[in-house]
Amino acid sequence: MNFKVGIxxxxxxxxxxxxxxxxxxxxxxxxxxxxxxxxxxxKDLPVATKVLIEKMGCSIVLALGMxxxxxxxxxxxxxxxxxxxxxxxxxxxxVIEAFTHEDEASDEKELYEIAVDRTRxxxxxxxxxxxxxxxxxxxxxxxxxxxxxxxxxxxxxx
Amino acid sequence: MNFKVGIxxxxxxxxxxxxxxxxxxxxxxxxxxxxxxxxxxxKDLPVATKVLIEKMGCSIVLALGMxxxxxxxxxxxxxxxxxxxxxxxxxxxxVIEAFTHEDEASDEKELYEIAVDRTRxxxxxxxxxxxxxxxxxxxxxxxxxxxxxxxxxxxxxx
Amino acid sequence: MNFKVGIxxxxxxxxxxxxxxxxxxxxxxxxxxxxxxxxxxxKDLPVATKVLIEKMGCSIVLALGMxxxxxxxxxxxxxxxxxxxxxxxxxxxxVIEAFTHEDEASDEKELYEIAVDRTRxxxxxxxxxxxxxxxxxxxxxxxxxxxxxxxxxxxxxx
Amino acid sequence: MNFKVGIxxxxxxxxxxxxxxxxxxxxxxxxxxxxxxxxxxxKDLPVATKVLIEKMGCSIVLALGMxxxxxxxxxxxxxxxxxxxxxxxxxxxxVIEAFTHEDEASDEKELYEIAVDRTRxxxxxxxxxxxxxxxxxxxxxxxxxxxxxxxxxxxxxx
Amino acid sequence: MNFKVGIxxxxxxxxxxxxxxxxxxxxxxxxxxxxxxxxxxxKDLPVATKVLIEKMGCSIVLALGMxxxxxxxxxxxxxxxxxxxxxxxxxxxxVIEAFTHEDEASDEKELYEIAVDRTRxxxxxxxxxxxxxxxxxxxxxxxxxxxxxxxxxxxxxx
Numbered sequence: 001m002n003f004k005v006g007i008x009x010x011x012x013x014x015x016x017x018x019x020x021x022x023x024x025x026x027x028x029x030x031x032x033x034x035x036x037x038x039x040x041x042x043k044d045l046p047v048a049t050k051v052l053i054e055k056m057g058c059s060i061v062l063a064l065g066m067x068x069x070x071x072x073x074x075x076x077x078x079x080x081x082x083x084x085x086x087x088x089x090x091x092x093x094x095v096i097e098a099f100t101h102e103d104e105a106s107d108e109k110e111l112y113e114i115a116v117d118r119t120r121x122x123x124x125x126x127x128x129x130x131x132x133x134x135x136x137x138x139x140x141x142x143x144x145x146x147x148x149x150x151x152x153x154x155x156x157x158x
Numbered sequence: 159m160n161f162k163v164g165i166x167x168x169x170x171x172x173x174x175x176x177x178x179x180x181x182x183x184x185x186x187x188x189x190x191x192x193x194x195x196x197x198x199x200x201k202d203l204p205v206a207t208k209v210l211i212e213k214m215g216c217s218i219v220l221a222l223g224m225x226x227x228x229x230x231x232x233x234x235x236x237x238x239x240x241x242x243x244x245x246x247x248x249x250x251x252x253v254i255e256a257f258t259h260e261d262e263a264s265d266e267k268e269l270y271e272i273a274v275d276r277t278r279x280x281x282x283x284x285x286x287x288x289x290x291x292x293x294x295x296x297x298x299x300x301x302x303x304x305x306x307x308x309x310x311x312x313x314x315x316x
Numbered sequence: 317m318n319f320k321v322g323i324x325x326x327x328x329x330x331x332x333x334x335x336x337x338x339x340x341x342x343x344x345x346x347x348x349x350x351x352x353x354x355x356x357x358x359k360d361l362p363v364a365t366k367v368l369i370e371k372m373g374c375s376i377v378l379a380l381g382m383x384x385x386x387x388x389x390x391x392x393x394x395x396x397x398x399x400x401x402x403x404x405x406x407x408x409x410x411v412i413e414a415f416t417h418e419d420e421a422s423d424e425k426e427l428y429e430i431a432v433d434r435t436r437x438x439x440x441x442x443x444x445x446x447x448x449x450x451x452x453x454x455x456x457x458x459x460x461x462x463x464x465x466x467x468x469x470x471x472x473x474x
Numbered sequence: 475m476n477f478k479v480g481i482x483x484x485x486x487x488x489x490x491x492x493x494x495x496x497x498x499x500x501x502x503x504x505x506x507x508x509x510x511x512x513x514x515x516x517k518d519l520p521v522a523t524k525v526l527i528e529k530m531g532c533s534i535v536l537a538l539g540m541x542x543x544x545x546x547x548x549x550x551x552x553x554x555x556x557x558x559x560x561x562x563x564x565x566x567x568x569v570i571e572a573f574t575h576e577d578e579a580s581d582e583k584e585l586y587e588i589a590v591d592r593t594r595x596x597x598x599x600x601x602x603x604x605x606x607x608x609x610x611x612x613x614x615x616x617x618x619x620x621x622x623x624x625x626x627x628x629x630x631x632x
Numbered sequence: 633m634n635f636k637v638g639i640x641x642x643x644x645x646x647x648x649x650x651x652x653x654x655x656x657x658x659x660x661x662x663x664x665x666x667x668x669x670x671x672x673x674x675k676d677l678p679v680a681t682k683v684l685i686e687k688m689g690c691s692i693v694l695a696l697g698m699x700x701x702x703x704x705x706x707x708x709x710x711x712x713x714x715x716x717x718x719x720x721x722x723x724x725x726x727v728i729e730a731f732t733h734e735d736e737a738s739d740e741k742e743l744y745e746i747a748v749d750r751t752r753x754x755x756x757x758x759x760x761x762x763x764x765x766x767x768x769x770x771x772x773x774x775x776x777x778x779x780x781x782x783x784x785x786x787x788x789x790x
Contacts, residue, residue: 009772009773010772010773011757011768011771011772011773011774011776012775012776012777013772013773013774013775014773014774014775014783014784014785014786015773015786016772016773016774016785017773018772018773036769037765038765038768038769038771038772039726039761039768040728040754040757040768040776040778043713043716043717043729044726044728046717046720046721047717047720047721047724047725047726047727048726050720050721050724051724055724072733075706075710076713078233078237079710079713079714079717080717081201081233081234082237082240082241082714082717083717083720083721084201085201085204085205085237085238085240085241085244086244086717086718086721087721088204088205088208088241089204089205089208089241089244089245089248090721092205092208092209092212092213093205094197094202094205094206095205096198096202097201101230108786111786112786112788122198125169125198129197133195133196136169136196136197137194137196139169139196140167140168140169140171140174140176140196141168141169141171141172141173141174141175141176141224142169142171142172142174143170143171143172144169144170144198145170146198152172153172153173153174154172154173154266154269154270156270232391236391236395239359239391239392239395240395240398240399242359243359243362243363243395243396243398243399243402244402246362246363246366246399247362247363247366247399247402247403247406250363250366250367250370250371251363252355252360252363252364253363254360255359259388280356283327283356287355291353291354294327294354294355294356295354297327297354298325298326298327298329298332298334299325299326299329299330299331299332299333299334299382300327300329300330300332301328301329301330302327302328302356303328304356310330311330311331311332312330312331312424312427312428314428390549394549394553397517397549397550397553398553398556398557400517401517401520401553401554401557401560402560404520404521404524404557405520405521405524405557405560405561405564408521408524408525408528408529409521410513410518410521410522411521412514413517438514441485441514445513449511449512452485452512452513452514453510453512455485455512456483456484456485456487456490456492457483457484457485457487457488457489457490457491457492457540458485458488458490459486459487459488460485460486461486462514467488468488469488469489469490470488470489470582470585470586472586548707552707552711555675555707555708555711556714556715558675559675559678559679559711559714559715559718560718562678562679562682562715563678563679563682563715563718563719563722566679566682566683566686566687567679568671568676568679568680569679570672570676571675575704596672599672603671607669607670610643610670610671610672611668611670613643613670614641614642614643614645614648614650614670615641615642615643615645615646615647615648615649615650615698616643616648617644617645617646618643618644618672619644620672625646626646627646627647627648628646628647628740628743628744630744
């Protein structure tokens, strides 16, 4: 197995999350290659992920971002998310968005934990999407979460 | 009649709805083939449905998702819905969105019932779109609902 | 003159409006042909209208829908409207959106009247767009409304 | 110099603004040709402007609209604006949006003045974009407004 | 090294920011060429940036804008931002958005300082994206800001 994973991230983010993603993926795939592409902010991510796929030969991309708490930051994240969906539709490749919003946590320690957990779990999802899709199907409807403990499934009759 | 139906679903969802959809469709079409594609969350569905159509030979796709109750979840669902519309416009194939929002019900039992009912009825719609479009036209303007009882039509003079 | 008009509508709608549209158009154009395409809800309309144009040979399409009153219904209508605009840009053909929102009226009788009036007037607009564009230009800036009485123009110095 | 300007407008608008635009442009360019395309409402403008460019040979288009004051009208204007941006990206031609919102003014007289001023100034902008781009660059950052007096520039140290 | 940088800006903006961008870039790259393209408002920027890339040979573009404080201005900025993302996806080139919102500051002096700082820092980002991508990666997750002091990184255990 020999393919390249793209990691797109930002200088706006307050945590350098790419090393966690690469660590997780390296544990799961031997001989994986990475292309890392850092941009200023989340709105620069869509084209970066498209270039990672179309010009740098990546089969799948993880897009890391940490939008701020203000309404304008939320709008930027919305625009970026739409752009990441367009990238995927234009390339037929997955771009997994792993954004952590600064206002998701009550303090920096919790924010750090959420961001790292989400990054690691989405790195696992990335590997499954490429190499082990049956593991995702086994978890369909299981209330999986990234950044937080799993919500778990609802069972009939509860 | 020999065609393939795509089922795209998520690990985020709290209910494994694909079996209900496949059960319903199997009752209505003999020899139907399925391709199932599970992704982490609803924003990963647009590219999954496009790949089901363009790479896996599906004629139509059912997209199952269960967005959470927070504003960010609503925004994700909105972005996913736009992506599903783009998939359809880029492929000229139907992707039926069957999303159940976690806050549609007052408890888990009701949520389960809504989700299963919506999934089964949209599975029926999927079959009609492909094989029996005249049955949909017969029901045009009839106030059909999925997940809830039909609203029914308004008649002149009421 | 020999062309085909597409009518796209939904089973979600509470009023079967297509007959009013076809009646109006038939009165205005002799020998017109129709293709009718019924889908479950408004978000299924964009691809239906694209297929009507690209696969079924329609020169223009009327898209009939009746979005519900809840916020999620409004969001669905917004997504559908964007999809209808994309269909038009991808085909260079008009798709006239004639949506009536369930909460536009205070009772079912008024809703029925609004929906039928809007459908008939937009059917007239459809004919003008194809056959008599100069009649639309004559009415430019005249405050025309569909579903309600015309607002009328503002004149200088009023 | 011999080129064609497209004017797209609506019957929904309460003021017939195209004559003001054409008057302004005619004063600035001799021998200019116009194609006028009137549609029912602002959501019909995107495809009209695309057809003006791609089928009717226009080098640039002015899109005139007057959205109503209700939330649904605002949403329609938003959808139309996005469509006008897509038209431009798909054609690499400018479509200048000159929309006047009905609730921008406190009475009809003021609304009329705003709409006419905005139309005339955007007609001037249209001419500059095609023939005198250096005049726009001279005004970069000058706080120019259409429909209202110019805001003017902020100067360092103020 | 010989390439062209596009600068797109508006007459709506209250500050002429392009000279600051060009000054910054000139300090960092010798022999750089610029194409400047001024449009009326931010919604005209997407096509301008696409033309700068596709017709004028620019490798990267800086889009300068200063949206007003009203809700309609915010909506225009949102539409423009989406358009700038589409330009990038359609060209596989970066368009760095450097918008300063009029209501970001409490007075004109502060607004001026924010706008100039953001413009200069995004001009630096532009140079790094083209010539020194490794400098951006070095700053990944460092909480970089434009228009304001850097937020700085969150470190584990804080």
